[in-house]
Amino acid sequence: MTLQMIGCSHHDTAVEIREQLSFSNEHTQWALAQFGERFEGAELVVLSTCNRVELYAAGGVFGVGIGAVAQATGDGSGGLSGEKARLALSRFVSECLGKPHDLVQEHMTIRQGRDAVDHLFLVAASLDSMVVGEAQILSQVKQAYDLANAANATGPITHAAFQASNRAAKRVQTETTIHRRRLSVPSVAIGEVVPEVFDTLRGKRVVLCGAGEMAEETLRYLQAGGSDNLCIVNRGLERAHALAQQFDVEIQPLTALPEQIVQADLLIGTTSSEHPLVDAETFARLNARRSGRTMLVLDLAVPRDFDPVIGDLPDVFLYQIDDLRAACDRNRREREKQWPKAKKILDEEVERFFESLQQRATGPVIAQLRRRAEEVKTAELQRLLGKLNGATDPAVTKEIEKSFDRLTNKLLHPPMASLRDDAAAGHSRGLLEALRHLFNLGDEG
Template structure:
């Protein structure tokens, strides 16, 4: 197992350094090409996100010189840094520790928000890009495919990914289903065009909302945000009109005072003809008068209600962390065993073939002599079986030791010893 990883993330490097070491899409492709040019026999996958940069590499060619200094120097040259700066600011993992780290990242246990789903897709994209560029090989194939399986196990066997911990995700993912079966036929009105609106829109889209309107005092900002998500806008002066047709009202503005008070809503309530209105107030200060919750058929959720739900979910996620860690430990051990056993297979097969050739040669010589003495065929068959049993008994102890050594990570180097003792080649 000669996989190695060098990288950094929000856990151990400042954003200024992460910005300098990160790669854009085109730069990633070029870096993979450059790495293969420098290390033709090596494998590489390069993961670059806003929060982390990690290079996974491996080579079976001992003469390639692919070690910590080599990968650090490569990264430094790519991003115009000094090798010492890269080594000082980036963590380095090798062998099982590199595998366990990747599994932890893919399962979102190392993310800024524990359990966020985006990182697994980013790991897949990094692996797919490396496949497309021809940069992966047997080991990186096995490791990244196992990382995907491990992340899926964590998703299925723990509730880490089912516990939403951001205000918009709780609002849309947990509160909305309590009121509406679907958003596909509902009118959604978002007041505000800032960061909270931007964060909320993807969740609304995922929930099936198709009739979304953004209303904002700055029409320019509203238009820019609406264009990104392919939704509609309306002038701020039409707030009452849009309020009448809305089924879901979301507040995200930075207004100092409520933009809709009880008197304003009372003036249009009759035109809604008793339709249910779900109000999600995500703004601080609040966008909607708390008295809106006293109107019949109005369900008001304010930011403090949603934050409390986020905190409960965060605590529940943390309870599942040890279980997720155990899954990662199991999958890491399973992969290491599989890789170690796989590496012994060719050597064991060559030894068996070598022993079989010697057995057949000696058996042929003996049978020729015995046939001249008119020995019965049944006796010859019994001798053949005896030679086979003898060969198997002689091979069993060394092969069992090799398999045990593989299970322990080849600590005693018995595979290499077997190659040299019996001259089995590489």
């Protein structure tokens, strides 16, 4: 059973190349529909994100038939492997995207067998991501697999590999803290700082200054955190209108900021203003009108949107960009500490995956071998007892039967033990197929 992957990622390919090699929804649908016809019986899953383009192929000419697991280590005998597989897959990608074959060959590498499985598990668990531990990639892997299922492009090999990768990723999520450490400034601000001040964002007046990329990311975390009373304040209203429609929130011009500060429980700055939006003296007067209500101020802007002296005002808690970046750095270091533990989990799951595949391959052969031996033993025992024509007493007959059983088991033990050892080594000696031929087992079972 050979899993093969052709692809490129942020590790080795510039974004301008990844853009050319990315698969749109239309490209993906076409690839899933055509792959099985192009390579009869082959399976395909297409994973295309902003940071990677990867096609996982198996079955058919990419995974040989009888004793398919014998190819799990990617030696490729009986199917396409190495340069032939790379050539076939790269030509297919070139045709899908309408891009020069030379471009695909130059920038997309191929992984086979255990290397491909290792890589898939790393990707699903987000250990191969640009931001290690980010949560989005597992859902992207699952979506890619689900899409391939819907297109009837998957099969036993991709089912086994992608389901196992999902289990492995879930173990990393539950048994390590690698996914629980937030790394972006907005995620730290909303996910870690806000809960220190407010039990919940529901019912709290949130005033967000700015309508750029930082504001948009912050909005996502705010709404995910339950914010339901949110107002965007911005100098230009066109961009603010776009965000208001996207997130269904209120907007106000920058001139309304003073009154919004009086109402605010949570005030967030994300603008590109070169000067504070409100001077410290004005802010103090506005705060005095708030009747002692707690205000949390998150200044995510550079230059800063609020004078740092406002943090000395009563009932005002100010966190600035440098405070939050320090938390991001601490979280990143904590994630790095968890990496070896997460990798150990994935190594265990890869071994478990291959052990399962090996059992699937060797189990039927061992069962066939036992059945064949049992048939021969029974026939010879009956022939012997027939010749004796009842001349032995039942106790002697029983001993003869036990002797035949012991003889059969002793003869079977060496080949079956060797087969199990060979399976554990990845079928490197090809004993699975040798036993089929030596004992004329065929493809039954």
